[in-house]
């Protein structure tokens with residue numbers, strides 16, 4: 231709790247990349263008079279010590295209202311299975327250690343914590359054991375499957391069940407907040423479930439780069455190599471961050487080769503297809519294609535509804551179908567935003583002690599978000615985009631002409647209006663030259679049918695959704 235509050239404060243002072251890369255890799259354990267922060271390796275420990283510790287200490291003391299409250303920084307993990315027999319010897323001292331700047335009030339522990347709560351590791355032991363940084367909540371079981379992620383999920387499952395011997399590397403790409411990281415963690419968790427001793431390491435690409443820079447600066451490059459090359463599975467998120475970082479790409483290239491040679495699994499994600507990541511070394515680009523590259527696309531309405539209902543269920547909230555549809559219709563392009571909307575609703579229910587959810591309440595709680603989402607797609611924008619895509623005049627969208635070259639784009643536009651806006655069928659009909667709602671319904675059904683039978687139509691529809699919602 232204290233650590234979460236501290237992180238919220240730090241988010242105002244440091245870029246989110248910094249927070250994600252360094253601070254979120256720490257395990258926090260709160261004790262009555264101290265906050266223990268466990269770093270996964272010496273490189274992280276040193277960086278936290280040098281850059282963040284004074285800020286952490288300031289916030290923790292302010293938040294706890296206790297100016298003698300301490301922050302203890304150590305190497306260790308909470309998740310490792312068994313405590314080590316010996317107490318730790320590493321830490322940062324409450325009063326300047328050789329590495330601590332003289333002004334630092336940060337603490338380095340030279341006495342053990344309760345090793346029953348914490349599994350504390352010496353630096354040597356730390357490099358023998360891995361802090362995998364996996365999020366145990368991201369699993370295949372709670373990953374909702376839909377058309378947009380079906381193939382990626384199947385490939386990920388295959389890799390999770392047969393690491394190193396199926397698709398290697400597995401490269402997942404797609405837009406922001408669509409589930410790449412979730413699938414990656416699901417693979418890691420699946421590998422560990424079958425083999426708890428496996429060394430599975432998850433890092434952001436930025437973290438890999440920063441670790442390397444720090445290792446070079448502190449003459450610990452061998453330790454760095456050893457750390458990254460001795461894993462059974464290496465999961466690197468957002469590899470577009472490697473672009474134009476030549477030394478890091480070089481290092482990653484060798485790590486990549488070493489792991490592949492040893493039949494160790496590599497899983498990578500990026501926001502775009504490897505070939506389209508500018509500034510990426512050609513050798514890396516071609517290696518990324520050795521295995522399997524899978525795209526995750528924005529989920530369709532039904533999948534968004536299923537995700538919402540699943541997430542609501544996880545919070546023990548019954549989400550009626552009409553409300554799930556309502557939220558899903560407005561939050562289209564990103565599952566993180568969809569989840570954020572649901573969390574906002576749940577938090578407001580708790581704050582206002584409301585037991586039963588209803589549409590008015592949801593409208594009220596999400597008013598601001600809905601306004602900004604709705605601005606994004608209007609029926610006139612849909613008509614314009616579809617007309618341009620099929621090369622027909624925009625006035626044809628409202629005309630009475632029924633030739634296929636005009637009628638089909640019009641049907642597509644109506645189906646998109648149904649999917650992407652909250653207008654009712656009669657409203658959509660009115661917008662399309664005063665048509666009846668049954669005509670709109672027929673158009674929507676026709677397009678569903680065609681998307682299933684004609685891959686070309688499916689592709690057109692997805693391209694249009696992407697261009698309207700991104």
Ligand SMILES: Nc1ncnc2c1ncn2[C@@H]1O[C@H](COP(=O)(O)OP(=O)(O)OP(=O)(O)O)[C@@H](O)[C@H]1O
Pocket residue numbers: 368372373374375379404405406407408409410411412413501537565566569
């Ligand atoms: N199919 C799904 N089922 C359930 N939850 C999902 C699904 N897809 C994504 N999520 C949830 O949506 C949120 C965002 O997903 P995730 O972090 O994996 O996105 P991402 O593609 O890695 O985004 P970014 O590029 O921003 O890192 C997470 O909380 C994740 O659990």
